[in-house]
Amino acid sequence: MKFHSPKITRREGLKAALATAAGAALLPASVRSADAQTRSETLRHVMAGTINSLDATVPGSTREAFGAGMSIYDRLGSFGRKEVEGQWTFDFDNIRGELAEKIDRSADGRTFTFHLRQGATWHDGTPVTAADVKWSLDRAVSAKSLSAAQIASGSLAKPEQFKVVGDRTVEVSLDRPDRLALANLSIPLSPMFNSVLAKKHATSDDPWALAWLKDNTAAGGAYIVETHRPGQQTVLRRNENWKNGPEGKLPFFRRVIAQTVPEAATRANLLERGDADLSIDLQASDIDALEQRGRIKLVAVPQTNGFTGIVFNTRLAPFDNPKVRQAVAAALPYEDMFKAALFGRGRRLFGARWTEVPSEAFPQRLPLNTDLAKAKALLTEAGYPNGLQTTFAFAAGAASAAEPAAVLVKEALAKIGIEVTVQKMPDAQFVTLQVERRLPLFMESGTAWLPAPDYFLRTYFSGEHRWNFSGFKNAEMDSLVQAARFETDPAKYAAACKRMITIAATDVPTVMLWQPNQDAVMARNISGYTYWFHRQVDYRDLVRA
């Protein structure tokens, strides 16, 4: 091995490296290639999560996939939207036809007839037929997807319930007049597929083409997927032949870029510089400053179909004792927690003063108030005069709100002799322990897609499924949720709901704390933002002035 003149190569190498560094420092800002016109018709949505499946019904789909699915696919029906105090939210009581231009409901409430829209086509130009709808509904109840469990909550469970009665007419029949049947056909988990296309990619192992539809679409919705790079970005192009919007109107944006930007501070920077148009998952602590600088528009809507609460494991001592739960509930410093965890950005679910439930709405403010003397008395009554020890857990992903709250919980419970060890866990670990019901006390959030009080109570306060976080088991509650579900008399329905709310308020399986705001931050010229039950952006609503 010989090196007679290594100095030259090495020196040159060094020079080249220095030149690169110098060049780097002098390089001007990037070259923008898109012209102004297309930019104004393009929406750039930056988000922390990722769209991991184009078909929202595939098990393991992220929430972002639910949002994207709304724009890519159509459903038979769609909730309306209403303007409340200058903010748009979804209207659960007003369902219009989406892919169906007309929906007939029989007098006994047990049959729905869907008349498909004249001239409706799939993205590949072929017409939408009743057979497509039948296949999609069969898939929803038969395939091993997320749909089956969800739409069963509307008494939709068997393929025999769906009947083709004409080229463009489908009949759906129910055993009992379920209040939530139609609502369940208007959600991200009941999309309508182009069955001819999907069937081409079905296999004997996978007769409903779940695997293929994860990365491909057989859709007819308002947007067509242009590129899809999970974990990076998904680009949508407007479907110019779409006829299923309200009054048949096309959405405003020709192009939508949904981009994953993991760092919240970067998302905020992008919005303030005007490079991004919308984000719904910024940090609560940044929102005030962003609003004050005034370069962006903030639409803050309380998530009225959700809650954050402190959950007791009612199947494990000591919290199987309602008195201990009541003691903790009376010791919590609600207002301080609300300020520290949420910066007051949300709606309180504590602090009511009623003794008789005022309405059947749920979640509503419950009579949860700080009263240390009462808390101490209850704890003594429960057989713990010297206090007890427990742990308080929360998921790392929820830490920004849960961590400050946990500190206050620990401090407050120490005052009544309960010694709390705070446990912050990786999300997957937290969820596993929670599902196995091994956490005694923890903080958790939930949302009910269909904000009917009975559905909410059924989901979160009864049954064996994971959403009954506290494992609450109460015979009266269990029979009432079933009765309310099929109750057609509004007065009886209201009475049942009020009774269930009373049980939830006195037995406190979960201390309902608050409903956090959904803080949607957007460019100032964007309007029409609507809060949806699935808590994602529906791109079809948005307009740039």
Add this chain to the structure above:
Amino acid sequence: MSVAKNIGRRVVKRLGASVPALLGVVVFTFLLMRVLPGDPATFFASGPNAGQEEIDELRRQMGLDRPMYEQLARYLYDVATGHLGRSMTTGQPVLADLAQRLPASLELSFFALIIALALAIPLGIAAALKPNSLIDHAVRFVCTLGVCVPTFVSGLLLIYVFYYLLGLAPDPTGRIDIFAAQPPEITGFLLIDFLMVGDLAGWRAAFGQLILPAFTMALFVLAPLARMTRASLLAVLGSDFIRTARSVGMTGWRVVIVYALRNAMLPVLTIIGIVFSTMLGANVLVEKVFSWPGIGSYALDALLASDYAPVQGFVLLIAAIFVMVNLAIDVLYGIADPRVTVE
């Protein structure tokens, strides 16, 4: 010719020797992921009405319903046949994800390393020539600062100043302007791909996107490189052959650059190898801050979700790269110091 043959033989031998290590890494990661608390099936069964049925179905899909030894055997078979499983987080095959993301991480790490070397070696030389002088202290200060400030802080700071305040840098997300046309996909290294298709505007845009994240990473690895250059050069400068060279009247810079620096480079090369491997694996924070679609942030997301396949694939990939980098460094040793025999 014999040199090349020697190197070739050595490469083959080293690669062969690394197989048991890689196998160990595969098995160890496999077991570790399953020992860690957190069940991916439960985590991903997050549908609005997810019940036990859905959890079981996911478990079946991921093969987690089978006994552990069978899972391991299947995984080893898959790895041997070139499959790394499917990521639940992105829904894609892990191999495809890694293949798409590795060039992004490599490009960033290479570029950051070049910047770091271009800064660290002159700084190290300057410090070594005047030990304990003001320059030496200044270099020490800069290096300490670089190490002390975590990369996500320096990254956010750079974004704040150069993007948010001054507007000089392009928007700090990803490898290319989001509104621009898709880059050509040839090698996955954008700087190379744009040159290959002759798109200079695209090249400059990609280069612009690279500068801030690369500088953030370079700042962090400045210290080991500069300190090692200084220490090693100091030792060499005190040795006999340097004294001899000076005594025969050679010019100062010739002595330093040609004789001293070349001899001082060996330990620096070792550090470069370690620094580069570390950068690839540990630039997670930089990738997160700059939305860089690299393998680090990919693996972190998977780890938080207890998503087994991507984490295992990532560790295997990093182990393989580590083997390659060490090999490359050994080959470079031979070039830098002819006395290092091939065995």
